[in-house]
Amino acid sequence: MMIEKLLAILIGFSGGVSVGAGYVAFLTVLNVIPRLTQMTKSVRYVHFYEAAVILGAVIGTIFSLWDFTLNLSFLLLAGFGVLSGIFNGMLAAALTEVLNVFPILAKRIGMQDSLVYILIALVLGRILGSLFQWIIYTQ
Numbered sequence: 001m002m003i004e005k006l007l008a009i010l011i012g013f014s015g016g017v018s019v020g021a022g023y024v025a026f027l028t029v030l031n032v033i034p035r036l037t038q039m040t041k042s043v044r045y046v047h048f049y050e051a052a053v054i055l056g057a058v059i060g061t062i063f064s065l066w067d068f069t070l071n072l073s074f075l076l077l078a079g080f081g082v083l084s085g086i087f088n089g090m091l092a093a094a095l096t097e098v099l100n101v102f103p104i105l106a107k108r109i110g111m112q113d114s115l116v117y118i119l120i121a122l123v124l125g126r127i128l129g130s131l132f133q134w135i136i137y138t139q
Contacts, residue, residue: 020057027053036090052087085130 027033033050037043072080106115 016061023057032091036093039093040090056087081134089126 033046033053034043037046037049042049103112103115106112106118111118
């Protein structure tokens with residue numbers, strides 16, 4: 001029984017280390033955070049971005065390991081949701097810019113002149129999808 005628990009701890013820890021290493025490699029190799037600070041013209045706050053990513057990973061891990069609920073007001077939860085959405089959107093925008101996803105996509109489908117419309121469609125689709133999930137599945 002004790003060996004099974006130690007084995008489960010070892011497997012869980014090694015899985016966490018490998019996922020964490022992949023996450024750090026993803027952020028480091030693609031220069032996501034420096035590019036995000038360049039896009040927002042807030043290079044002097046790069047340490048806050050890095051601290052936010054680390055703190056978010058640690059808090060997310062704690063929330064996923066312990067079963068507890070926070071009885072917060074609707075407005076506070078909505079504020080957390082908006083800030084989380086802004087951060088994830090900015091991170092996704094920095095990633096797509098680093099990888100040049102949209103120019104390559106527009107060129108391949110022959111819509112170089114309509115790149116703005118593609119971006120607007122993606123943003124509106126993301127917003128509507130998020131609202132649909134939030135309104136339908138969280139109520």
